Amino acid sequence: MTHLLLAFFLLIASCSSSQPEDTPVIAESMLDTNKVLIVYLSRTNNTKAIAEIIHKNVGGTLVALELENPYPKDYLTTVEQVANENARGYLPPLKTKIEGIENYEVVFVGFPTWGMQLPPPMKSFLKQYDLSGKTIIPFNTNGSYGIGSSFQTVKELCPNSTILEGFSTKGGVERDGIYFVMEGEKGKQVQTEVKKWLAKIKQMK
Numbered sequence: 001m002t003h004l005l006l007a008f009f010l011l012i013a014s015c016s017s018s019q020p021e022d023t024p025v026i027a028e029s030m031l032d033t034n035k036v037l038i039v040y041l042s043r044t045n046n047t048k049a050i051a052e053i054i055h056k057n058v059g060g061t062l063v064a065l066e067l068e069n070p071y072p073k074d075y076l077t078t079v080e081q082v083a084n085e086n087a088r089g090y091l092p093p094l095k096t097k098i099e100g101i102e103n104y105e106v107v108f109v110g111f112p113t114w115g116m117q118l119p120p121p122m123k124s125f126l127k128q129y130d131l132s133g134k135t136i137i138p139f140n141t142n143g144s145y146g147i148g149s150s151f152q153t154v155k156e157l158c159p160n161s162t163i164l165e166g167f168s169t170k171g172g173v174e175r176d177g178i179y180f181v182m183e184g185e186k187g188k189q190v191q192t193e194v195k196k197w198l199a200k201i202k203q204m205k
Contacts, residue, residue: 033205035103036060040110041121043071043078046141046171047110049182053194054108054139059205061104065121066095075174082114091124101129106203109154110139112171116148123157132160137201141171167197 038055040063042048048064055062069092071078085092111122138154140147147168155163169190172179182190198204 031058031203031205032105033059035105036108037098037101037104037106038062038108038110039065039098039125040108040139041065041112041119042110043112044172044174044179046180046182047112047139049180049187050139050141050167050169050190050194051108051110053191054110054198057195057198057205058108058203060106060108063096063098065125067121068093068095079115079175082120085120086115086117090120091127092120094121094124094128096125098129101131104134106135106137107131108137108139110141111150113140113142113145113148113150116145116150118150118153123153126154126157131158134161135164136161137164137203138166140166140168142168143173143175144170164201164203165197167194169193 036058038051038058038060040047040051042051042064051062051064071081084090109122109126111119114120136154136158138151140150142148147166151166154166170181172181195204
């Protein structure tokens with residue numbers, strides 16, 4: 001009996017020493033990448049670059065919004081058209097169709113700031129699809145004027161969704177002829193910022 005008790009205590013000591021109390025426990029991500037959708041609108045590819053960084057770190061399905069009737073290439077003509085659409089509440093029809101959107105639980109929505117507002121095509125997307133019960137995460141690029149009312153509009157158009165903290169960064173300034181800027185040191189900086197943001201909102205894979 002003495003030998004059996006001694007063996008029992010040695011076994012307990014061995015198990016305890018193999019998992020010290022101060023050993024950190026690393027929790028696995030609970031994010032199901034098959035249920036993540038990343039939808040973006042990008043005119044000069046800056047928002048597209050952010051969407052691709054998110055996709056690299058989160059996974060999921062990446063979708064670019066395209067219109068049935070694309071905006072003009074000329075910047076000033078597009079500005080005038082968008083201002084008119086905003087004033088009329090016009091929602092341009094989308095060429096992009098997303099099948100099985102009900103299967104996604106997390107939807108990232110990315111867009112530039114146009115006229116300090118959410119671009120009409122993104123309004124079309126948020127109006128066209130029922131995102132009730134889903135987690136919506138906005139991300140944005142802008143010409144240094146910030147998000148304007150865009151994030152607030154996302155909340156208003158998704159009243160039955162959970163809206164997480166969004167991300168915004170300065171992109172190109174098309175009116176000044178500054179187009180794609182998400183490269184070089186700026187590209188590295190933005191990658192770091194996006195990763196920190198995704199970690200903060202617990203959306204890293």
